[in-house]
Amino acid sequence: MGKNHLGEFEEIVLLTVAILHGEAYGVAIIDEMESRLNRSVSIGSLQTVLRRLEDKGYLSSEFGEATSVRGGKRKRFFSVTTAGKKVLREAKEQRMNLWNAIPEIALTD
Amino acid sequence: MRSHDDIKPPSFWLRFFRWYCRAEYAEDIEGDLVERFEMRASKHGAKQAKRRFRADVLKLFRPSMIKKLEGNQKLNYYGMFKHNFKITIRSFAKYRSTFIINLLGLSTGLASALFIYLWVQAEMSMDKFHEHDEQLYQVMLNHEESGKINTKDGTQGLLAAALEEEVPEIATAIQATPTHWFGQMPLSTEDKTIKAIGKFADPAYFEMFSFPFIQGEPKTALKDKGSIVISNSLATRLFGSPEAAFGQTIKWQLLNFTDEYKVAGVFKDLPSNTTDDFEFILAFDKFRDILPPEAIHWGNYNAETYVLLAEGTDVNALNAKLKSFVKDKVEWSNVEPFVRPFSDRYLYTKYENGVQAGGRIEYIKLFTVVSVFILLIACINFINLSTAKASTRAKEIGVKKAIGAKRNSLAVQYLQEAVLMTVISVIVAIGLVILLLPQFNQITGHQIRLNFDLPLIYILIGISATTGLLAGSYPAIFLSSLKPVATLKGKLNVSFGETWIRKGLVVFQFVLSVVLISSVLVVTKQIAFIQKKNIGYNRDNLVLFANDGKIADDFNTFLLDLQNIPGVVNAGGTTHTIISGGNYTTDFHWEGENPEVQTQFGNMTVTYDFIETLGVEIKEGRSFSREFSTDTDKLILNEKAIEVMGYENPIGRKVRLWGNDMTIIGVVKDFNFSSLHEDIIPMFFKLDNVSTFNILTRIQAGNESNTLDRIAELYKTYNPEYEFAYSFLDQEFAKQYLAEQRISKLTKYFGILAIIISCLGLFGLTAFTIERRLKEISIRKVLGSNAWSIITLLNKQFSMLVLLAILIGLPISYWTTKEWLNGYAYKIELQWWFFVLAGALTLLIAWLTVSIQTFKTAKLNPAKSLRTE
Known part of the structure; x- marks a missing residue:
């Protein structure tokens, strides 16, 4: 895992950005997460994680066109970078490895 | 949506x-x-x-989302601060003379304010260190005498015990004698004798007053009548160390009373912030033994009384209650006791008609005002120079405004400049204070150290902030208001209001200077007057020493031997200290006296020849003489006494003193026998040839040291083991006015400082004006104007301002100095020439300051300044 460790929330955010592919901006990400995961997310916590992931190089962002809605403010669209894809894949593989290592018996109730 | x-x-x-x-x-x-x-x-x-x-x-609102506070160009303030700072430093470097003038002015101003603050702190802390300070009070007596009320600290010996017993608000009351009653008393061990200052006090003394002990128990040390408590240094001088002294026996002597005491305690040497000056204390009961029993009554004032009030006592109510305390005991009494905080005895010494009327506290107020004035003067310099320099910075302001600087950001810049200037000045001022503190301590007699404790730091921050804001506010408002277009065109139209303010400030500065100069003049004159005043006798060459050791046994022979020493003009003894006041009595009655009014008489018990030695002039009748064997029941009165009694021909008339008939044989001219702060009161001389505390000797001028050696020799034949301690009356007298002398010195220094700072400002302002008018002056010269007319031209402007300041300042000076002089019973008349001199001095100093520069300018080669554009 090392320094490329992803936190649980970070991983979910990264995955959601990937899901929304090209359409991932603040409110859309929140809506997607809230509808899919049934958990409420505040702008504060989301934005913090988004910026952190951008710092780590897993996300990149660019401004969209200004529109007349949302007070005329531009949207910032996030997309997953190559490094981000790689870290997501690694995370998935690690999970799978762990899943595979579980003896059959342990999961039966 | x-x-x-x-x-x-x-x-x-x-x-x-x-x-x-x-x-x-x-x-x-x-x-x-x-x-x-x-x-x-x-x-x-x-x-x-x-x-x-x-x-x-x-x-x-979380750290990752919030703006960074520093190092980030996104936050505009930091960048602006950095920019302003840089500009400030550059302008300091560019206009170096202005910077230095400002620095000198502000730092000396701040240093003097700091000195005054330290001095005020030291003065205010006098006698405040006692643990029970809040409850510690001294009982004073208001004497009603011939229609006036005199307030004195001497009380009846009976008062303390009665107060403690009968007044529930008074938890403890003790009596003690003031040290100046006895002066130095000899203390002997087996092998040496040392004279030291001591007092008598009740056993609870050290419970009331917090003087820490090195040896012994403060609470019980004075319980035993045979105990003595001595200071650390006295113990060291007598026995080598406080430990060695403890429990040892000391032989004590006062006139012909001697006794032996056991050292029951050693206290640390008294701190510098106390008005007490004793080196040893004996039990008060001992003093009572010495006093004749008939002296202990409600009309004899033979102790000072100190009390500890119960917590939560209403002092006003207590004082109202105490008013009749003595009168309830003895109907004929004319005194009303009241209590005042013990620590007030340093600052609030003066009473007028029974009402507190200031004292040293007035000097404290005076100097606080002076320090504010000096700071103001320094601030004005800064204001004047910065606004005058406006034209040189007009371009900078114009450019800044053109690219969008708002008025308040420019104002902030100039405020920042002023605050930075002040901070640099504060640092220089602290350096100055540290450097000059020893000299300052010498003048003030305090032991002030610069401790960077919290109050001082608050004061420093407070002073820097106020000074910075004060000095920076006007330039900030003025400079930021300049019109960008005009300034960029190079046209700086100085408005009428702006020059008016600058001129007004110069006038204000010089008004303060005039007031300070005339105050310095009057204070110096008054102090000199007090010291040289004709006090009714010639104070020079009078030597005073104590009657102690074996002299008391054979007093008359000693006096005769003393008179026979070559170089000694005359000699006599007295119980009075002559300089600091002595005993008083109201038990003096005469025929035709108004029984309602009590009159206090000074009591000077003397030997033969004393009046002659002192040199007081006999106006009527005769002095005491050995030719009359019965002079012990005769009195000599002063003129004031005769005036109060209203006698036409006093000689030969009888009066009653302490219940005995006495005959008046002479009248002396009024002379001063206590502080010059007080008026002369009625007094009498009474003959006592057995023993007196002090011996007064008048010696011939010119050969003092030989004569003193001979006197010492005679003294040693009586007291071989004693050191011969003497004092000159004039020097003792000068000591009384130490406070005034110190004040006089301080006023002088601060007055001079104020003037220097004012002149610095004027100097800077002239330099600047000349710089701006250089072309004009050069053209005038080219057109044939001579140096003199240029000097007058330039000086005229400033002279008018200074003249106006003098006109305003003189009435204020007259009023302030008159107020100050009112505190003295003997004072100089204010002469018109004091003020003319003060005005002339101010004008002269201002002229000199301005002329240094105008003269230089007038001699300038006009081609030099005209050649370049």
Whole structure:
């Protein structure tokens, strides 16, 4: 895992950005997460994680066109970078490895 | 969603978000916030949307979202500060003379303010260190005498015990004698004798007053009548160390009373912030033994009384109650006791007609005002120089305004400049204070150290902030108001108001200088007057020493031997200290006296020849003489006494003193026998040839040291083991006025400082004016103007200002100095020439300051300044 460790929330955010592919901006990400995961997310916590992931190089962002809605403010669209894809894949593989290592018996109730 | 156009996010919270959020995140996050708000508004209604918007904004308020405070060009303030700082330093470097003038002015101003603060602190802390300070009071007596009320600290010996017993508000009361009653008393061990200052006090003395002990128990040390408590240094001088002294026996002597005491305690040497000056204490009971029993009554004032009040006592109510305390005991009494805080005895010494009327506290107030004035003068320098320099910085201001600087950011720049200037000055001022503190301590007699404790730091910050803001506010307002177009064109139209203010400030500075100069003159004159005043006898060459050791056994022979020493003009003894006041009595009655009015008489018990030695002039009758064997029941009165009694021919008339008939045989001219702060009161000389405390000798001028050696020789034949301690009356007298002398010196120094600082400002201002008018002057010269007319031209402007200042300042000086002089019973008359001199001096100094520069300018080669544009 090392320094490329992803936190649980970070991983979910990264995955959601990937899901929304090209359409991932603040409110859309929140809506997607809230509808899919049934958990409420505040702008504060989301934005913090988004910026952190951008710092780590897993996300990149660019401004969209200004529109007349949302007070005329531009949207910032996030997309997953190559490094981000790689870290997501690694995370998935690690999970799978762990899943595979579980003896059959342990999961039966 | 567009249909909810009218619903807007709460603007306060939006502004709050914009204020804290990092600029690079702000736009899209704000968009998100607004989008969510709009969506919620349409779904759940405006109210909930607003609430949740607020929650969102608050949740975003986290370190990763908040602007960085420093090192980030996004935060404008830091960059501006840095820029302003740089500009300030550059302008200091560029206009070095202005900078130095400002620095000198402000730092000396601040240093003197700091000195005055330290001095005031030291003065205010006098006698305040006692643990029970809050409850510690001294009993004073208001004597009603011939229609006036005199307030004195001497009380009846009976008072303390009665107060403690009968007044519930008074928890403890003790009596003690003041040290000046006995002066130095000889103390002997087996092998040496040392003279030391001592007093008598009740056993509870050390419970009331917190003088820490090295040896012994403060509470019980004076319980035993045979105990003595001595200071650390006295113990060391007598026995080598406080430990060695403890329990040892000391032989004590006062006139022909001697006794032996056991050292029951050693206290640390008295701190410098106390008005007490004793080196040893004996039990008060011992003093009572010495006093004749008939002297202990409600009309004899033979002790000072100190009390500890019970917690929560209302002092005013207590004083109202005490008023009749003595009169209830003895009907004929004319005294009304009251209590005043013990620590007031240093600062609040003066009473007028029974009412507190200031004292040293007036000097404290005076100097606080002076320090504010000096600081003001220094601030004015700064204001004047910075506004005068406006033209040189007009371009800078113009450019800044043109590229969008707002007025308040420019104002902040100039304020910042002033505050930076002040901070540098404060540092220099602290350096000055540290450097000059030893000299300052010498003048003030305090042991002040510069401790950087919290109050001092607050004061420093307070002073720098106020001075900086004060000095910076006007330049900030003025400079930031300049019109950019005009300044860039190079036209700086100086408005009428602006020059008026600058001139007004110069006038104000010089008004203060005139007041200070004339005050210095009057204070110096008055102090000199007091010291040289004709006090009714010639104070020079009078030597005073104590009658002690074996002299007391054979007093008359000693006096005769003393008179026979070559170089000794005359000699006599007295119980009076002559300089600091002595005993008083109201038990003096005469025929035709108004029984309602009590009159206090000074009591000077003397030997033969004393009056002649002192040199007081006999106006009528005769002095005491050995030719008459019965002179012990005769009195000699002063003129004041005769005036009070209203006798036409006093000689031969009888009066009653202490119940005995006495005959008046002479009248002396009034002379001063106590402080010059007090008026002369009635007094009498009474003959006592057995023993007196002091011996007064008048010696011939010119050969003092030989004569003194011979006197010492005679003294040693009586007291071989004693050192011969003597004092000159004039020097003792000068000591009484130490406070005034110190004040006189301080006023002089601070007065001079104020003038120097004022002149610094004037100097800077002249330099600047000349710089601006250099072309004009050069053209005048080319056209044939001579140096003199140029000097007059330049000086005229400033002379008018200074003249105006003098006109305003003189009445103020007259009034202030008159007020100050009112505190003295003997004072100089204010002469017109004091003020003319003060005015002339101010004008002269101002002229000199200005002329240094105008003279230089007038001699300048006009071609030099005209050649370049």
